[in-house]
Every structure is written in C-alpha cells, then in structure tokens.
Amino acid sequence: MQKKRSRIQIINQQKLLDAATEVFASYGFRGATIDQIADMAGMSKPNLLYYFKTKKEIYLAVLEQTLNKWLQSLQDWMVTGTPEETIINYINKKFEFSRDHPAGSRVFANEIMEGAPILKNLLGEDLKRLVGENTRVIKGWVTAGQIRPIEPIHLMFMIWAVTQHYADFSAQIETLTGKTLDDEDFYKQAKKTVIQIILGGILK
Amino acid sequence: MQKKRSRIQIINQQKLLDAATEVFASYGFRGATIDQIADMAGMSKPNLLYYFKTKKEIYLAVLEQTLNKWLQSLQDWMVTGTPEETIINYINKKFEFSRDHPAGSRVFANEIMEGAPILKNLLGEDLKRLVGENTRVIKGWVTAGQIRPIEPIHLMFMIWAVTQHYADFSAQIETLTGKTLDDEDFYKQAKKTVIQIILGGILK
DNA sequence: ACTATTTTTTATCGTTTGATAAAATATTTT
C-alpha cells in the first residue's frame, strides 16, 4: 500500500526531474552525475538520493516522463481526414514537442545513441506497433492513389529526423542562424519550409 | 622539430582513434572512459596515455578526424550543374558518410548535444562560411525560378537531419525495421525515398 | 504544546576515474 505523496515530495521530485532532464540531455546517462543534478535542483546529493534511491532510478523516471510525451504526438496520428491534413497535423505536433521539450528530445537521443539499453524493449513493442499502424495508413494512401508511391517508413523517419533535429542540434542551429525554435518567426519559417517540402514531395 | 612517427606509433594511434571513436560515439566525452577505449583497442590504460597524454587530447584527435570527413561532403557542393543534379549529389554524399562513418556521426552529435564546447568556434567560422555559400546558391535557384520559393537554410537542415538520422538513430531504426544502412537494399530504398521527397518538394 | 514523522545536513565509505612514476621489455640504430 502506497502512502500519499506529501506536498514537499511532489514539489521536490518534479524539481529534480526537471534538473535531471537537463543534465541527462547534455551528457547522457553515463556522463551525467548526480552531483550536477542535485546542484541544478538546488539540493544536496544525499537529499536527492532521499527522493530517488539510485542514479538509475531518477534516469528511469526521466525517461518515462519523456517517452510519454514523445508517444503522445504519435498517438493522435490518425484522427483527421485527408493525407494533407494528417501530415500537417503530425508535423505540427512534432514541432511543438521539439519547441516545448528540447531537453526531453535530447535525453531520448542520448539513450538511443548509447544503444537504447533501457528503451530497446519498449521500442520493439509499443513503438513498433504504433509505427506499424501509421505506415499501414500511409500505404493505404499510396494504393488509393492519394499520394505518390513512397516507402512509408522512410517518410516517418524523415519527419522524426527533421523535427527532432531542431531540438537535438539546437546548439549548432543557434550558432549558424542565431535563432532557436523559441523565436516565433524562426519557428514558423522552419515549420512552413518542412511542411512545404514534404507535402510537395508526396502529394500528386 | 618533429620526429618521424614510427611504424608502431602509426598503427597504434590509428587503432586507438578507431576505438575512441566508437566509445565517444556511444557515451560522449564525459561518459566515455579511457579504460573502455584502451580495452577496445586491446591496450592497457597507461599505454594509451603514452600515445595521447590526456583524455581530452584523444577526444580532440577524434573530433578533428571526424570533422574533416564531415566537412568533405559539404565542400564538393557546388561543382555540378542543375539544382536537381546538385541536390542528388549532395544527398548521396551525406548518405555515404552516414553509412561509412556512423560512429563519427554520433561523436559529432554528442559534441553538439553537450553544447559544442569544442566545436563551437569552428562551427561559427568555417561551417558558417560554407553554409553561407551554399544557401546563396540555393537562393540563386529560387530567384532564377529554377526551384520553388523555399528558405534555403531549412532545406540544408532537412538534408543534414535526415541523412544523419540513419547513423545517429541506427539503434532505433534497427529495432523497428531490422535493417541498417549496411543492408544495400535498405540503403538504396532510404536514399531513393529521401531524394524523391526532397526533389519533389523543391522542383517545380 | 507535544509527539511522530518527514526532510535535510554532515560525515564517511568503497569504487572508479584520469593521470604519473618507474621498472621491464622490445625495437631500432650503430
């Protein structure tokens, strides 16, 4: 039987999760230190370990929180109607995620570059199923002649790659352009260009 | 006056650089350990430090080797003729890099996600200049009416993002599809789809 | 206000990590 979490507990756990997300985003699981996380949360190391028993435990909590947000954008995939509407809606969702959770996107990227030791199972089950559904929808559009014949999985990868790129490589993008997705004009311009190219590339 | 590098020195330094590239690719600068690198190179830790005095020194060597290869594909950008030929050639070069140097691509990605502490200066100078030249070429195509009006920098980002995605996220891609760029059919299919969509998105 | 519980701090431990010194071995030069 689980005790109700106290007010302080809720506040501090979230404060730690936010700090941990930033640190893991920059340095990955192995490169991050719990000292760093504690510092960023304005807390002592043993105090952090009072809330999360091990480094791995806080990492798992961060991963879960991030993955849920990431999967959210995938799940609302099929609701709308035409291919054009659906793709635009999907790209919108992915851009929103990159703008609103850039650190989460990088945590995810780090995990995968480390070989996805934690997420591998989940990717092979839940994500695989979701992707299967989505690619079948796209395949349907192709056979119905609604879009040009393309390989659905690579279209999905393209959309993921481009949208996540703005979060994962924001340091490079900022160095080259002086802008990030927080700049609204830049955000709109990026989204517009991506939608324009991808739609133009698949619509007849 | 620099002594000539001995045969053993050349062999072992390259063996270490290759091992270091793999380890830094997985764990980034902070997460990687010189023990790991030495192990992977079949060498003892003090022996590694005989060839590279510090962890940072071997990291710099890896970064330099990687960046040179990465910049190579950018430099051959303008040689060909029509927009179509040029873009196809460029995407080809980028896909080749992702297939032939996936670890290098990830080293690069890790460095940028850590905030590009080492590469920031270089990105702000050499790369910025190269990108400036390339975007000017694309801008020229637009004003000449050779391609649809698009924002050049975002087209560049798209090409980088998609091609590098196959290297950086290969663990995810392999989990979802069972394939990597080493599979020639998969390689051709990925390249074909990307070229098809991007060209279709920018050509009139 | 007093008690029980939760939260925070202080002190510390065993490992891992990056790095050095010096001895031992192997290779090259003469």
Next chain:
DNA sequence: AAAATATTTTATCAAACGATAAAAAATAGT
C-alpha cells in the same frame, strides 16, 4: 652484439563518483 631509443607493464595516487549511516532540523498530526 652492444648501445640507444621506443614501447609496454606494474604499481600507485589524488580526485570524483555513487551510495549509506546517522544526527539535526523542519513539518505535520494530535
């Protein structure tokens, strides 16, 4: 083959790291 140089191994160090124990302080329940 002997001497000189280059390479590898063994032993070790100080700092950083993840983690624990126990005391002190703060909060909540009565």
